[in-house]
Amino acid sequence: MPLLEVEDLGVEFRRRGLEPFRAVDGVSFDVDPGQTVGLVGESGCGKSVTSLAIMRLLMPRGNRVTGRVSFDGTDLLRLPIRDMRDRRGRDLAMIFQDPLSSLNPVISIGLQVTEVLQRHRGMKQSAARAEARDLLDQVGIPDPDRRLKEYPHQLSGGMRQRALIAMAVACRPRLLIADEPTTALDVTIQAQILQLLGTLVRENGTALIMITHDLGVVAGLCDEVNVLYGGRIVERANRHELFATPQHPYTHGLLASIPRLDAPAGERLHPVQGSVSDNIPWTSACAFAPRCGNEVDRCRSASPELTAAPLGHGHQLRCFNPVLPDGAGVGATGGSAPVDSAGEAL
Ligand SMILES: Nc1ncnc2c1ncn2[C@@H]1O[C@H](COP(=O)(O)OP(=O)(O)OP(=O)(O)O)[C@@H](O)[C@H]1O
Ligand code: SF4
Ligand SMILES: [Mg+2]
Numbered sequence: 477m478p479l480l481e482v483e484d485l486g487v488e489f490r491r492r493g494l495e496p497f498r499a500v501d502g503v504s505f506d507v508d509p510g511q512t513v514g515l516v517g518e519s520g521c522g523k524s525v526t527s528l529a530i531m532r533l534l535m536p537r538g539n540r541v542t543g544r545v546s547f548d549g550t551d552l553l554r555l556p557i558r559d560m561r562d563r564r565g566r567d568l569a570m571i572f573q574d575p576l577s578s579l580n581p582v583i584s585i586g587l588q589v590t591e592v593l594q595r596h597r598g599m600k601q602s603a604a605r606a607e608a609r610d611l612l613d614q615v616g617i618p619d620p621d622r623r624l625k626e627y628p629h630q631l632s633g634g635m636r637q638r639a640l641i642a643m644a645v646a647c648r649p650r651l652l653i654a655d656e657p658t659t660a661l662d663v664t665i666q667a668q669i670l671q672l673l674g675t676l677v678r679e680n681g682t683a684l685i686m687i688t689h690d691l692g693v694v695a696g697l698c699d700e701v702n703v704l705y706g707g708r709i710v711e712r713a714n715r716h717e718l719f720a721t722p723q724h725p726y727t728h729g730l731l732a733s734i735p736r737l738d739a740p741a742g743e744r745l746h747p748v749q750g751s752v753s754d755n756i757p758w759t760s761a762c763a764f765a766p767r768c769g770n771e772v773d774r775c776r777s778a779s780p781e782l783t784a785a786p787l788g789h790g791h792q793l794r795c796f797n798p799v800l801p802d803g804a805g806v807g808a809t810g811g812s813a814p815v816d817s818a819g820e821a822l
Contacts, residue, residue: 477508478506478507478508479507479508479509479547479548479650479651479683480506480507480530480545480546480547480651480683480685481506481544481545481546482503482504482505482506482526482530482543482544482545482546483504483543483544483545483546484502484503484504484542484543484544485500485502485503485504485526485529485530485541485542485543485544485545486498486500486501486502486503486540486541486542486543487499487500487522487525487526487529487534487539487540487541487542487707488539488540488542489538489539490538490539490540491538496540498707498758499522499525499707500522500525500526500529500707501522501706501707501708501758502543502708503522503526503543503702503704503707503708503709504543504709505700505702505709505712507651507683507684507685508683509650509681509682509683510677510678510681510682510683511677511683511684511699511700512673512674512677512683512684512685512686512697512698512699512700513683513684513685513686513698513699513700513701513702514685514686514687514688514693514694514697514698514700514701514702514715515527515685515686515687515688515702515704516687516688516689516691516694516701516702516703516704516730517689517703517704517705517730518689518730518748518752519689519752520752521704521705521706521707521752522704522706522707523655523656523687523689523704524573524655524687525707526704527570527653527655527685527687529541529545529553530545530552530653530685531564531568531570531653532552532553532555532557532560532564533570541553547563547567547568547651548567548650565595565596565647566596566647566649567649567650567651568649568650568651568652568653569643569644569647569649569651569652569653570644570652570653570654570655571637571640571641571644571652571653571654571655571657572640572655573655573656573659573687575633575636575637575639575640575660576628576633576636578640579628579636579639579640580628581627581628581629582627583627584624584625584626584627585612585623585624585625585626585627585628585631585639586605586608586623586624586625588639588643589604589608589611589612589624589639589642589643589646590604590605590607590608592643592646592647593607593608593646596646596647596648597646597647597648605624607646608624608642608646609621609624611642611645611646612624612638612639612642614642614645614668614672615638615639615641615642615645615668615669615672616638616664616665616668616669617635617638617639617642623635623639633660634660634661634662634665637657637658637660637661638661638665638669641654641657641669641672641673645672645673645676648676648680648682649682650681650682650683651682651683651684651685652673652676652682652683652684652685653684653685653687654673654684654685654686654687655687656687656688656689657669657673657686658670658688658690658693659688659690666693670693670696670697673686673697674697684697686698691730691731691734692734694715694718695715695719698715699714699715700712700713700714700715701713701714701715701718703718703724703726703727703730705726705763705764706752706755706758706763706764707758708758708763708782708794709782709792709794710724710726710727710764710782710793710794710795711723711724711726711727711785711791711792711793711794711795712782712791712792712793713785713788713790713791713792714790714791717788717789717791719731721787721788721791721801722799723785723786723787723788723791723793723795723798723799723800724793724794724795724798724799725764725768725769725770725795725797725798725799726748726764726767726768728799729746729747729748729749729767730748732746732748733746733747733748748767749767749769750766750767751767754766754767756776758779759779760777760778760779761775761776761777761778761779762775762776762779762780762794762795762796770795770797770798770799771797772796772797774796775796775797778796780794780795780796781794782794785798786798786800787800787801
């Protein structure tokens with residue numbers, strides 16, 4: 477039984493004089509206790525808006541959230557806001573992408589972490605203080621005794637990020653959403669943080685949603701991966717399948733854009749061509765069509781659904797002409813034989 481079931485989640489932003497903008501469109505996925513589910517995709521694809529909608533943290537005005545977010549059987553989107561605040565402290569935690577705006581600037585780091593421990597784990601002040609020190613140590617903050625007395629503005633961006641991670645871990649939440657938690661950190665600290673999150677998942681059965689644009693993080697941590705494009709999931713698979721048999725042209729583009737250590741010196745990188753500003757609306761087309769090397773006629777006249785992929789088990793795909801390993805033109809810029817989403821030749 478999944479702990480979290482996100483069903484047909486939609487977020488539309490409305491601004492006076494402008495067309496409504498659908499930042500998240502029909503997103504559905506589940507997370508089991510002790511499972512790590514990744515949301516990946518390039519900037520602007522809707523990763524943070526999805527997580528803020530799940531946590532009910534979008535500004536109350538100027539947007540419309542639709543769908544269902546069931547946590548342990550309760551629809552969070554329909555919960556009175558007071559009960560939701562309660563849940564956020566007790567069961568759900570989030571590591572925000574922007575650490576400065578998430579820490580209280582006038583309260584010391586030590587007080588912020590110990591408050592979480594006292595409130596959510598019922599610890600006495602002295603035990604909470606010792607635990608807070610240990611947590612700062614675990615997230616790689618040097619000289620934790622000194623840092624506990626400092627205020628957020630006295631810490632570097634990377635240290636603030638780590639303090640936030642310490643606070644999220646301190647809650648021992650049942651569901652943790654980590655929005656790009658390691659982007660601002662150097663690789664050794666990044667590894668330490670990923671290990672800490674992995675331990676939280678393994679030992680406490682925490683369900684983790686890992687938001688990242690870094691496929692290396694996905695490879696190291698996620699059980700299942702959802703690739704987002706233009707606010708919709710375009711490919712979903714377990715980690716092994718996603719890396720072994722990616723089939724969406726966009727996923728291929730993302731994988732091809734990773735720099736390789738074994739590449740010959742001077743070899744050029746292969747970014748996904750174009751940018752999100754080239755998107756066309758999903759309503760009657762594939763939003764990725766202007767950037768896709770596999771485009772066929774149908775891609776601009778019909779919107780692909782998320783259906784079973786031609787290859788793999790439980791692997792899903794939103795594409796009329798997937799990239800298949802045995803065909804010609806493997807890769808986003810190639811041109812393989814057209815097949816429909818069930819793998820039949822057109
Ligand atoms: N409050 C808002 N009002 C209007 N549009 C918004 C708002 N917040 C986000 N958006 C838009 O929604 C889209 C998705 O934004 P989101 O922050 O979820 O992207 P992201 O995938 O998290 O990107 P990044 O990797 O840069 O963090 C973007 O086009 C963004 O400009
Ligand atoms: S082949 Fe068509 S449906 Fe598939 S990603 Fe390319 S444009 Fe979209
Ligand atoms: Mg974001």
